[in-house]
């Protein structure tokens with residue numbers, strides 16, 4: 132029996148995938164999206180679709196028995212993580228490699244469901260350095276503005292930022308940074324700041340003010356299911372299959388034959404099948420896309436895939452750290468989970484960093500200032516295919532995080548010195564002040580211009596494309612989704628005009 136056919140198949144439903152599906156659908160091309168996670172649209176017993184960070188339940192994590200939160204302890208106590216019972220297809224995954232844990236979103240909307248919504252555009256000079264082959268004029272004049280508009284990026288009202296108690300934590304950290312001689316900047320977001328103001332006044336149900344973020348936001352956040360994916364479905368040409376994982380890719384005629392595995396929400400395989408397509412777009416994220424390509428190359432289903440696949444992976448220099456404030460400098464008991472300020476030391480020639488001022492929304496005064504710093508780290512990891520586990524292994528040594536740690540330490544040592552404060556060592560196991568052993572911003576694995584041509588076409592494989600964060604060489608200097616979106620817009624515009632015009 133022949134496998135069903137669809138002209139275009141898109142793997143994943145994150146940023147790269149959502150952009151691609153919308154543009155294909157709008158061009159009249161029938162498109163199927165395959166997503167391994169759930170469609171998050173059904174309320175649980177508590178009447179909510181998503182659970183909060185303070186009270187995680189089975190919805191929180193992708194097939195875990197216990198949550199794996201980025202901060203694992205509080206006052207050195209194991210009070211942060213919770214047992215979850217039977218493993219379930221929850222929303223946040225943490226993929227653990229020997230020296231690196233990578234957080235990713237699972238569900239229709241990918242990372243947009245779990246992320247902090249921060250939507251900065253990279254500094255043009257650094258973007259040009261990282262992606263020199265991309266026409267920066269076209270990006271900065273056309274595709275970045277398009278991405279920001281489509282994603283619903285908005286800025287906080289400066290007067291509100293200055294007076295609201297929910298950003299006291301941000302203002303405290305900003306004052307400390309300024310006292311140490313650093314600049315700060317306001318970072319735009321896709322969380323609707325008008326909604327946030329109404330939350331504060333208790334006019335609408337609370338989400339950013341109810342500790343919701345990494346396990347999903349019930350309100351306020353314009354995640355991809357509300358933007359690109361809604362528009363894609365609206366074309367009438369796009370359908371999404373959920374709880375279905377793409378396992379294999381092989382060549383069939385002029386197109387591709389893709390293996391699928393459908394599970395129920397408890398992980399039981401209910402169906403294995405195949406689907407064929409003329410054009411195959413990979414948007415499974417840095418790890419997902421790289422793994423699919425490596426598996427195809429190493430198991431011989433696409434043996435001629437480029438040798439460059441698996442190379443050029445980085446953490447965007449992610450480091451998390453926290454400072455202990457003086458007792459007269461409280462950060463507030465009601466904190467918005469949506470960050471809005473960053474310490475911008477990016478132009479420092481020796482220790483560039485861009486540190487997001489993060490909340491610690493635990494509902495009581497912690498006197499802690501938390502940060503997620505993005506630093507320059509020239510180290511790159513590499514993926515290889517593991518025949519025993521059928522998974523991609525990441526080769527990243529603990530020492531490769533050292534450049535990130537150095538830049539972050541430079542910044543926060545200076546702030547601590549100026550303010551007379553110290554680090555919080557109770558938040559990460561092992562008494563550590565810094566954590567560079569996990570990341571939120573995995574980038575690379577199938578680099579633009581190396582594994583693919585300059586528009587994401589996989590070399591020597593007509594009809595096979597990469598659309599997502601795996602194209603970006605390990606570092607961007609800011610939170611990445613606006614760039615992933617804009618690059619996907621640029622690539623699909625070119626591909627539609629030149630490869631798919633007369634279908």
Ligand code: FDA
Nearest residue numbers: 143145146147167241242246247249377416419600611612
């Ligand atoms: P993305 O990871 O979004 O989507 C890939 C999708 O493919 C997922 O839905 C996955 O389930 C699916 N998939 C994978 N393999 C598959 C397979 N074999 N078959 C079927 N489906 C498959 N960025 C930012 O700019 N601002 C921010 O504030 C933050 N904050 C943040 C917080 C947290 C907690 C995280 C985890 C991440 C962030 N990020 C962020 C990062 C941002 O979310 C991330 O860079 C993008 O989501 C990556 O987009 P992609 O399109 O590459 O894939």
